[in-house]
Amino acid sequence: MKRAEPPAGLPRHVAIIMDGNGRWAGQRGMPRTYGHHRGVESVRRIVRHAGERSIETLTLFAFSRENWGRPPSEVSELMSILRRFIRSDLDELVRAGVNVRVIGERHSLEADLLHVIEDAETRTAANSRLRLVLAFNYGGRDEIVRATQRIAAAVAAGELSPSDIDETRFSQYLDTAGWADPDLVIRTSGEQRVSNFLLWQSAYAEYVFPSVLWPDFDEGAFDKALAEYATRERRFGTVAEPIAKP
């Protein structure tokens, strides 16, 4: 994706663990799925706003591998929410220049959902205003294992030698191959854990944990997280000031 460098202090890649839908609904005496439906409104707001803020990549954690452990009715509702979101918003996303990509284990998804995902990726492939990555049936460990299986297959086929495998090569086998790592990871709802999200890619990400629940997350909350990010000093293991030569 060719584009100008973002202004200093602005993350290129923001990744969000959209958490707190169930609690938001519970506070209103409503079923958890009501919170998921309202969460889609936050997705729309934040996708629009991230584009306006010149973010290059926005990754949204929508369904984890571990979320299969939820009640079947909630799981099937989450599947149909993704399907309906893509169906209803795809034209708008195409017009807005959004490039939609989905990461996660996709082959075990139902055929019609897979079809909708592939259609969204194909129809938005030429777009470059914002890359919207939906992490669906995604788990960081699973992604690393799937990458390792493909690397092992390439070695077994004689296409790759074990000594060729370094961090750069390994990254090329991940679902996120070719994209910048997340600079900023936001997790809403006050929970302060990673929950198997982008384990490899977030090695040096900055984390922000706003207490707001996902359905209440809006443009102002996003800007607040960006402002917090801008105050962080990223060192990547080095020291802030160059060491004076003796």
Ligand code: IPE
């Ligand atoms: C996040 O909200 C959405 C998904 C995990 C799909 P939750 O459903 O986890 O809401 P809480 O954490 O129970 O409030």
Ligand code: IPE
């Ligand atoms: C993480 O949230 C997954 C998504 C936001 C899709 P969870 O609510 O599933 O995570 P835990 O169970 O609190 O760690």
Ligand code: MG
């Ligand atoms: Mg949760």
